[in-house]
Structure formats: structure tokens, C-alpha cells
Amino acid sequence: MFDDRYTLAFKAYPYEKSPDQSAENPVRHPVVVMGGGPVGMATALDLGRQGVPVLVLDDHEGVGMGSRAICFAKRSLEIADRYGCGDPMLEKGVVWNVGKVFHEDRQVFEFNLLPEEGHKFPAFINMQQPYFEQFMIERARALQAEGAPIQIRGKNRVESVDVQDDHVVLTVMTPDGPYTLEADWLIGCDGASSPLRGMLGLDFSGRVFQDSFLIADIKMINTNFPTERWFWFDPPFKSAGASTLLHKQPDDVWRVDFQIGWDVDRKEEMKEKNIRARLDAFLGGDVEYEIVWSSIYTFQCKRMENFRAGPVIFAGDAAHQVSPFGARGANSGMQDVDNLGWKLGLVVNGKAPVSLLDSYNSERIFGADENVLNSTRSTDFITPKSDTSRLFRDAVLHLSERFEFARPLVNSGRLSVPCVYDTSTLNSADNLAGGPARTRPGAPCPDAPLGDGYLLSHLGDGFVLLAIDSDAPDEIVESGITIKTISISAKDDPSGQLAARYLGQAQRGVYLIRPDQHVTARMATFDEAEIRAALRRATGQEIV
Amino acid sequence: MSDLTLTANIDSPDDFYADLLDIHEGHSKEESEAINARLILILANHIGNRDVLKQALAAAVS
Numbered sequence: 232m233f234d235d236r237y238t239l240a241f242k243a244y245p246y247e248k249s250p251d252q253s254a255e256n257p258v259r260h261p262v263v264v265m266g267g268g269p270v271g272m273a274t275a276l277d278l279g280r281q282g283v284p285v286l287v288l289d290d291h292e293g294v295g296m297g298s299r300a301i302c303f304a305k306r307s308l309e310i311a312d313r314y315g316c317g318d319p320m321l322e323k324g325v326v327w328n329v330g331k332v333f334h335e336d337r338q339v340f341e342f343n344l345l346p347e348e349g350h351k352f353p354a355f356i357n358m359q360q361p362y363f364e365q366f367m368i369e370r371a372r373a374l375q376a377e378g379a380p381i382q383i384r385g386k387n388r389v390e391s392v393d394v395q396d397d398h399v400v401l402t403v404m405t406p407d408g409p410y411t412l413e414a415d416w417l418i419g420c421d422g423a424s425s426p427l428r429g430m431l432g433l434d435f436s437g438r439v440f441q442d443s444f445l446i447a448d449i450k451m452i453n454t455n456f457p458t459e460r461w462f463w464f465d466p467p468f469k470s471a472g473a474s475t476l477l478h479k480q481p482d483d484v485w486r487v488d489f490q491i492g493w494d495v496d497r498k499e500e501m502k503e504k505n506i507r508a509r510l511d512a513f514l515g516g517d518v519e520y521e522i523v524w525s526s527i528y529t530f531q532c533k534r535m536e537n538f539r540a541g542p543v544i545f546a547g548d549a550a551h552q553v554s555p556f557g558a559r560g561a562n563s564g565m566q567d568v569d570n571l572g573w574k575l576g577l578v579v580n581g582k583a584p585v586s587l588l589d590s591y592n593s594e595r596i597f598g599a600d601e602n603v604l605n606s607t608r609s610t611d612f613i614t615p616k617s618d619t620s621r622l623f624r625d626a627v628l629h630l631s632e633r634f635e636f637a638r639p640l641v642n643s644g645r646l647s648v649p650c651v652y653d654t655s656t657l658n659s660a661d662n663l664a665g666g667p668a669r670t671r672p673g674a675p676c677p678d679a680p681l682g683d684g685y686l687l688s689h690l691g692d693g694f695v696l697l698a699i700d701s702d703a704p705d706e707i708v709e710s711g712i713t714i715k716t717i718s719i720s721a722k723d724d725p726s727g728q729l730a731a732r733y734l735g736q737a738q739r740g741v742y743l744i745r746p747d748q749h750v751t752a753r754m755a756t757f758d759e760a761e762i763r764a765a766l767r768r769a770t771g772q773e774i775v
Numbered sequence: 776m777s778d779l780t781l782t783a784n785i786d787s788p789d790d791f792y793a794d795l796l797d798i799h800e801g802h803s804k805e806e807s808e809a810i811n812a813r814l815i816l817i818l819a820n821h822i823g824n825r826d827v828l829k830q831a832l833a834a835a836v837s
């Protein structure tokens with residue numbers, strides 16, 4: 232029997248028998264991705280676009296029902312844009328800037344995010360996770376039609392793995408029975424409860440929080456709630472829990488999130504009449520709505536000690552899990568893929584040593600720790616763990632009502648931002664005197680206006696030499712890797728934002744940018760030897 | 776690195792001390808604790824400098 236573990240929002244890759252199933256000997260694939268969630272699908276897009284054959288195995292036939300993630304950060308949209316599916320996300324998503332913070336029965340303050348200008352994408356959008364996944368799957372289908380070597384197999388459940396030094400043997404269950412496959416590389420994108428982690432007996436440690444959340448996605452009928460984020464600490468509504476969040480999604484759907492504590496009877500709480508009683512108390516009796524999806528979840532802040540075990544590499548929730556405050560789950564998984572994709576591509580194509588993948592481990596563990604730290608701090612603010620912690624939390628909320636100074640201390644989630652790989656061994660020295668700190672080696676490139684468009688759209692997905700008011704050759708080939716030069720002028724952006732983000736006090740500058748759009752080296756003027764050395768270092772060929 | 780002032784720096788120390796006790800007059804222990812917490816945050820913001828704040832935190836527990 233092949234039963235679904237969850238209901239589908241929609242079918243996207245119905246089971247089809249593949250020739251691999253009747254092959255006499257197990258077929259070897261360069262890269263197999265276990266799990267077709269957002270992280271697995273992004274991995275397929277990244278590798279497929281590089282021409283690296285990639286096979287996704289998912290134990291369902293499409294995207295799970297239930298929105299789960301709703302908040303997608305700028306960096307995720309920029310990555311999706313690199314893959315060619317950022318625009319439909321932006322079009323579907325809801326952009327919000329105004330937030331209100333309440334404590335008990337009082338609004339303590341209201342904020343406007345006033346996003347920085349000169350970026351193609353907003354700081355984040357709200358959108359049901361199935362849409363996010365759907366746009367990536369549609370993109371994969373379009374790429375397949377153009378000949379990209381991407382395969383997706385639904386109802387293909389990885390049952391067991393046998394890890395060898397240089398490949399993995401997988402047993403895959405299908406409605407037609409099991410078959411065996413081999414993979415040079417196996418990418419574990421099989422989610423928070425990762426069966427793969429279990430099969431390999433790998434640890435997953437950290438903190439479990441003794442709290443649960445009741446989420447209800449509701450469709451409002453004839454009510455115009457504003458497009459704002461409302462967050463209550465100690466909400467005054469009957470049985471609303473320790474905190475409540477109200478947030479807008481597309482299609483007139485709102486996310487309501489009640490923090491209901493640890494000792495709850497899940498079955499009882501999940502009854503529609505009990506969910507409605509909570510919602511009615513919260514919304515006021517005369518609001519008409521329909522419950523689209525509801526769920527109770529608990530969370531943990533955990534990560535694996537190593538994201539790579541020989542030919543097996545973990546990404547997304549399988550590698551790390553954070554609390555939902557700050558929307559760091561799917562968003563950090565997208566950054567994992569962004570980081571892994573080009574490195575694995577170079578390794579598979581024999582252009583970089585396998586040791587380059589160790590930098591995936593160290594850079595993304597750095598990222599995961601940052602995410603765990605931030606989401607733990609938010610959790611501690613929202614649910615104080617001691618009397619003193621509550622005393623200060625309440626003092627902050629009290630003061631923030633009248634004094635601006637206290638508002639930055641209010642922490643109902645710090646939104647996911649990409650991390651700066653400051654300590655990465657792939658970085659070269661910062662040789663741009665007066666250059667802005669935000670574009671130092673290790674930093675993700677901030678977007679900026681450029682002519683009629685934006686800078687990031689021009690970077691593409693290879694190594695790029697960004698020459699700003701500097702002379703540089705059109706192309707450099709080092710160790711078989713092509714660095715393409717993009718020559719621009721600070722004058723291409725009359726608003727001055729490009730210069731502020733990339734030059735600072737400097738008059739000109741030259742940047743070497745990785746395929747994941749992180750800066751790896753920068754200097755005042757083009758120096759060929761320095762660029763070649765930086766490229767070798769960034770591809771793990773020269774550790775200095 | 777900025778240094779935390781740990782030599783006498785308060786104008787009319789007796790008056791300040793009386794003012795400090797005054798604001799707690801007539802409040803329950805719980806209310807007083809809340810007032811103190813707010814006071815700490817207000818003063819911390821006034822100082823602002825993280826080096827100085829770290830030294831102050833360390834001095835308080837030493």
C-alpha cells in the first residue's frame with residue numbers, strides 16, 4: 232500500500248513508472264534529491280539550470296495542503312528570480328508595511344517598515360506556501376520543456392540507503408513495488424522529521440519549546456480588514472493564548488495564530504466548534520469567515536552537527552529547524568540551496584575539489600546558528616521563561632507605548648535576512664578602502680537600481696566581475712571557470728543608491744561575485760593576479 | 776573602549792536617593808519591580824554604549 236501522509240493542495244507530479252524500475256542493473260544518477268518540498272524543488276531548479284542532471288524523489292504526488300509558511304523574504308524572492316520564477320511570486324504575494332503591536336487590550340504602537348528603496352523585491356511578501364512551491368514546479372516544467380535535465384518522480388518513497396565512499400545506493404518504494412537506484416550525491420531535503428537522518432543515525436539536537444500554536448487560515452467574507460500585521464502579547468480575548476498574530480495572505484485569506492500553551496488536548500482544540508469559539512471571541516461575533524485550513528503545531532530549534540556526511544548532503548528543515556518567529560524556515564532553506572547549488576555543480580563537473588562542499592557545511596551552519604539565535608530570542612520575548620524575563624518584557628511593552636526608544640526592543644520575530652559569511656575561508660581580503668561594510672567580502676549583494684532595471688538581474692548565476700567605473704577585460708578564464716565582466720558606472724543610477732551600496736567613500740571599485748550573489752573579493756582597481764587568486768580561493772582550490 | 780563611571784558622579788546624592796525611594800512610595804512590591812525594570816531600560820537607553828552597558832551589567836552581579 233502506498234498511503235499519503237497528508238492531503239494534497241494540488242497534484243503536480245503524478246506517479247508514472249520510470250524505465251529505471253525495470254532496468255537490469257541499478258541506474259546511476261549524478262544527483263538525487265530526496266523530498267520535493269520547497270527546498271528540494273529549488274535544488275532541482277538550481278542544478279537543472281546548470282545542466283547538471285537532477286532527479287527529485289517525493290513520496291507524494293504534489294504539494295501538501297495547508298499553507299504553513301506565509302512570509303517569504305526578499306532574499307528568497309531574489310533567489311527564485313535567479314531561477315526564473317520571482318515575478319509570478321511578486322505578483323501573487325501580498326506586500327505589507329504597517330504593523331501594529333498590542334499588549335493586552337491596548338495598542339502600544341504602530342510601525343511602518345518604510346522599506347529601503349531601489350530593490351526589485353520588497354523586504355518580504357505574504358503568500359501561502361503551496362503557491363511558492365507551485366511557481367517553482369511550473370518553472371521546473373518550463374525548464375524541462377527547454378531540455379533542462381530535471382526529473383521529478385511522485386510516489387517514490389526512499390525506504391533505505393546504503394552509503395558508500397563515493398555513492399549511495401537507494402531503495403525506493405513505488406505503487407509498483409520497490410526498485411534500486413544509485414546516486415553520486417544524495418541531497419536530503421526530506422523535511423523536519425527527515426527519515427534520511429534517521430536512516431543514517433545522525434543527530435539532531437537543540438531545544439524543544441513547550442508550547443503549541445493553533446493556526447487557522449480563514450477566508451473573510453464581506454469584511455475589509457486592512458493589509459497589516461497585528462500582533463498581540465497577552466491578548467485580552469477569551470482563550471486566545473499567550474500571543475496572537477493576524478496576518479494577511481492572498482485570496483482574502485488571513486492567518487490567525489494563537490499560542491495556546493503546552494498542556495492542550497489537541498483533538499479537542501482541533502474541533503471546528505472550538506476553533507470557531509476562539510476566532511469569534513477574537514474577531515467579534517459579527518465577522519463572517521470560512522476556515523480554509525487549521526493545524527496545531529509545536530516547534531523546536533535544532534540543527535544537525537554536520538550538514539554533509541560523505542556523498543549525502545542535507546538542506547532545509549532536514550538540516551535545521553527554527554521557531555516560526557521571523558519566518559526563517561523556508562527562507563533559510565532557500566539560502567542553503569543558493570549556497571549548495573553552484574558548489575555541487577562545480578564539483579560534479581570536475582571544476583572544483585570535493586572539499587569545496589565543506590564550505591557549504593561551514594557557511595550554512597553559520598547561517599543556521601544565526602537563525603536559531605534570532606528565533607530563540609524572539610521566542611523568549613514572546614513567552615518569557617522566568618518572572619524576571621516577564622518583568623522586563625512587560626516593561627519594554629509598557630515603555631514602548633509612549634517612548635520610541637523602547638520599540639526596537641519589542642521582539643515578535645526578526646525577519647529573515649541573509650547572513651554575511653564573514654568567517655568563510657572562501658573570502659579574500661577586503662581591498663576596497665572606503666567601501667561600504669554591507670558589501671564586504673562574504674556579504675550578499677544588495678540590489679540597486681541600474682539603468683531601467685536592477686543590478687541583481689544582471690548578475691546571472693556564474694562568477695561575475697563587477698567593474699564600477701573601472702577597466703577590466705570582458706572575460707577571464709581561471710581553472711576552467713569563466714568569470715564574466717559586467718562594467719557599470721555609478722552614473723547608471725542617478726539616485727546614488729548604487730554608489731552608496733557599492734562604493735561608499737571610494738571613487739571606483741571591482742567586485743568578484745559568487746554565483747550565489749555573495750561578494751567574495753573586492754578591490755580598488757582591477758588586478759588580474761588578485762582576481763585569479765580570489766577565484767581559486769572561492770572555489771576551494773587555494774586555502775590561504 | 777569607553778569606561779563605566781564607578782566614581783561618585785551624582786549631583787546631591789542624598790536628594791537623588793530620596794527621589795528614588797519616593798517613586799516607590801505607596802506601590803506594591805510587584806509594582807515597584809515593574810517600575811525598577813522600566814527605570815533600568817530608560818537609563819540603559821540613555822547610556823546607549825554597549826561597552827559601558829556590559830561593564831555595568833558585570834558590576835551589578837559582581
Ligand SMILES: Cc1cc2nc3c(=O)[nH]c(=O)nc-3n(C[C@H](O)[C@H](O)[C@H](O)COP(=O)(O)OP(=O)(O)OC[C@H]3O[C@@H](n4cnc5c(N)ncnc54)[C@H](O)[C@@H]3O)c2cc1C
Pocket residue numbers: 265266267268269270271288289290291299300301302303360387388389390420421422423426446528546547548549555557558559560561562563564
Ligand atoms: C505553521 C508554520 C508556519 C511557517 N511559516 C513560515 C514562514 O512564514 N516563512 C518561512 O520561511 N518558513 C515558515 N515555516 C517553515 C516552512 O514551512 C519549512 O521551513 C519548509 O516547508 C521546509 O521546506 P523543506 O523542503 O526543507 O521541507 P518540507 O516542506 O517538509 O518538504 C519535505 C518533503 O520531503 C518529502 N519526503 C519525506 N520523506 C520522504 C521519503 N522517505 N521519500 C521521499 N520524499 C520524502 C515530504 O513528503 C515533503 O514533500 C513555517 C512552518 C510552519 C509549520
